[in-house]
Amino acid sequence: MTDHSASLLPADTAVLDARTAWLAGLAARGLSANTVAAYERDTRQFLAFLAVHQGGPARLADLDAMKPMDVRAFLAERRREGVEGRSLARILSGLRGFLNYLERHHGINAAAARAVAAPTKPRSLPRPVAPEAARTMVSAAEGGDWIAARDAAVLGLLYGCGLRVGEATGLDAAEMRPPVALLRIRGKGGKERVVPVLPAVAALIEAYRAAAPFALEEGAFFRGEKGGRLSPRIVQRAMAAWRGALGLPDSATPHALRHAFASHVLAGGGDLRAIQELLGHARLSTTQVYTAVDDSRLVAAWRDAHPRAGA
Structure with missing residues (x-):
């Protein structure tokens, strides 16, 4: 035209x-x-x-x-x-x-x-990073100064607990008193969920707490360099720097770690409704997109369960 x-x-x-x-x-x-x-x-x-x-x-x-x-x-x-x-x-x-x-x-x-119906929009699939890449990104932030320890703890919460980056940076010190075993997260639309914290993630949190130059007793738990609440944008910029250093694709974003959490739990045999609760999705259909990502698990389930699979 x-x-x-x-x-x-x-x-x-x-x-x-x-x-x-x-x-x-x-x-x-x-x-x-x-x-x-x-x-x-x-x-x-x-x-x-x-x-x-x-x-x-x-x-x-x-x-x-x-x-x-x-x-x-x-x-x-x-x-x-x-x-x-x-x-x-x-x-x-x-x-x-x-x-x-x-x-x-x-x-x-x-x-x-x-009177004309809107054309259907193809639902975009999540783009999780591979398990090795997710672990590499978390470990790349360890072993440095307090900022590196902070970033490792935030990324650990994204990949280990399925938090959104805004949910992680929005945590307050009162919610993070040790030992951190469960987190009560208020997500989109005020929906509240309880998320278990893996021991490895709890260790990253304690490493940050020990290294931080602030008394993390009240206010924001994750802090910026000047002591204010950490901005999600800072996490995104740090992630972009690691992408370049580690040779990871542009799809390796903070949100991709949340996608990785869901798809890797599903691949390990996790129940879809349990994953829905952990992610804080209001509808199961939102969580079901991860089944399209994990084709190998669906094939394995068919092979194990269908009576004609071995024929």
Whole structure:
């Protein structure tokens, strides 16, 4: 599909002026520049498509008379050009927003876009790091100064307990009094869960406690260099540095350690509902994505349980 500059768009002045006002309103409401730019491009391409599809520049009356099949034809053309489900859903969202604006301010009927179901978005699979890489990242932080001990303890909580990085950095000293055997974590949506702490992770926590130059009796447990609560961004930056030093892929992020915890427990025979509780997922379907990652366990379960597996 050929792009057109705004001044050359095959649409009448009323449509172009309304589009300019709509885009300006999006920017004024605080939408990111990238989002506004994407909606500008999507509606520009839609108006160019409509001019060819209907045989002339788009007018308000043409937009008012549109049918769901016209919107589907545009999305089908974008799909033929290689645009995938997630981007098609964004395109439809922007188109609905533009037409709803025209409905409110110019009286057109925007029902055609609302009647079209959003394209399905492929659910992205977690990208856990391998067990060896996870252990390497944790051990790489050990043996240094108190900051290294702190980072090793945080990474230990991500990989050994399945915590989110914000949950780990959000722990308070009152929750971490020794011996640390169980943690009560308040996760997304205020959902609370109890997480057991492995002895190896507890040892990393105590190594940090002994090395820290702060009295960790109240306030934040994990501290930054100046004594304030450790920021998740600092953990992410440290992880990026270790990725480069250890030759690990860009997918080796703090959250990938949480994914590793789930997939490695599942591979070891862990119950899916128990993993759901440990991760703090509200729905089992969220946890079930890890079964798609661990194909080897599913094959082994089939081989062990199916009566014809050895035939």
